Amino acid sequence: MLYGIEKLNLANLPTPIEKLEKVSFCLNKNVYIKRDDYTGFEFSGNKIRKLEFSVNEALKKGANHLITCGAMQSNHARATAVVAAKIGLGCTLILKGNERDEVDGNYFLDKLFGAEVVFVSADDYAFRRNEIMENTKEELRKKGLKPYIIPEGASNGIGSLGYINCFEEILIQEKELGIDFDAIVVAVGSGGTYTGLYLGNQLHKSNKEIIGFNVSSTAEHFINRVSELVDETLSLLQGDFKVSKEHINIIDGYVGRGYAISRVEELEFIEKIAQNEGFLLDPVYSGKAFYGLFNEIQNGKLNSFNNILFVHTGGQFGIFPKRSLFEL
Numbered sequence: 577m578l579y580g581i582e583k584l585n586l587a588n589l590p591t592p593i594e595k596l597e598k599v600s601f602c603l604n605k606n607v608y609i610k611r612d613d614y615t616g617f618e619f620s621g622n623k624i625r626k627l628e629f630s631v632n633e634a635l636k637k638g639a640n641h642l643i644t645c646g647a648m649q650s651n652h653a654r655a656t657a658v659v660a661a662k663i664g665l666g667c668t669l670i671l672k673g674n675e676r677d678e679v680d681g682n683y684f685l686d687k688l689f690g691a692e693v694v695f696v697s698a699d700d701y702a703f704r705r706n707e708i709m710e711n712t713k714e715e716l717r718k719k720g721l722k723p724y725i726i727p728e729g730a731s732n733g734i735g736s737l738g739y740i741n742c743f744e745e746i747l748i749q750e751k752e753l754g755i756d757f758d759a760i761v762v763a764v765g766s767g768g769t770y771t772g773l774y775l776g777n778q779l780h781k782s783n784k785e786i787i788g789f790n791v792s793s794t795a796e797h798f799i800n801r802v803s804e805l806v807d808e809t810l811s812l813l814q815g816d817f818k819v820s821k822e823h824i825n826i827i828d829g830y831v832g833r834g835y836a837i838s839r840v841e842e843l844e845f846i847e848k849i850a851q852n853e854g855f856l857l858d859p860v861y862s863g864k865a866f867y868g869l870f871n872e873i874q875n876g877k878l879n880s881f882n883n884i885l886f887v888h889t890g891g892q893f894g895i896f897p898k899r900s901l902f903e904l
Contacts, residue, residue: 583628587615613890621890623655625738626730639724641666648673651891654682657691667691672701729766733808739772759881763865764788771805788826789865792835795828830868858891
């Protein structure tokens with residue numbers, strides 16, 4: 577229970593923290609990784625931490641069907657389909673794309689776990705996804721179901737609690753490992769993960785720098801979005817919390833060709849990390865963010881930080897539809 581708010585216990589927690597010896601040597605920094613890709617093979621990543629709170633709220637409201645949205649290779653959509661199957665709920669996914677695209681990776685798993693998939697155009701997804709989910713909810717209600725909408729990425733107030741929880745987990749692990757991280761780094765795709773880490777840092781007065789690398793849109797967009805999520809999340813917490821929203825640190829410049837579109841240098845970096853450190857980054861989130869972190873350190877822009885923790889947000893299933901892009 578976090579600040580009086582209950583959650584489900586679905587993820588394998590706590591996830592371990594490992595030092596990246598070769599990366600640390602190369603960059604002359606102590607670089608660590610928190611393996612949130614270990615939250616569970618099927619869950620695989622950060623989304624399950626948010627869903628533990630979101631789906632618990634759905635159950636408390638009597639819901640028996642989950643509705644959410646995402647891109648064709650959405651990690652969040654796949655994790656939602658898995659949770660629904662695990663606890664016996666129906667699931668409808670509103671996905672950007674069409675049936676001819678990428679019948680592989682996360683989309684294959686969406687279908688394997690029994691989710692109903694509704695495809696929408698890129699424009700409809702960009703401008704009407706919430707309206708489409710509301711319409712879907714009404715249609716399901718007419719059929720006698722009790723649907724519950726989870727927003728994109730489970731990035732709302734209730735979902736962000738998952739990463740306040742994660743931040744508190746990191747504080748315990750620091751004591752166990754005898755390490756004090758002065759920066760925590762994460763990919764930013766919808767804002768909820770960053771918001772939770774940022775709020776955890778503020779609420780515990782930990783004086784760490786929470787650094788995000790946006791993998792879509794712009795840093796300005798996500799600074800505004802995180803500010804909104806901070807207010808929404810604080811409204812749920814018991815107690816008189818006052819948190820400064822200053823110092824939201826999101827580093828732009830690594831979106832590349834666009835969301836979920838890979839550049840050659842990003843794929844080469846993922847391959848290099850796999851062969852030298854023995855772990856797998858995903859091409860949509862952690863690959864772009866860790867590539868950004870590596871380059872920022874290499875270019876001397878993060879010199880004030882010595883112990884850096886990168887949160888691996890999972891999503892490795894998304895690499896399989898891109899197998900033909902790797903020159904192996």
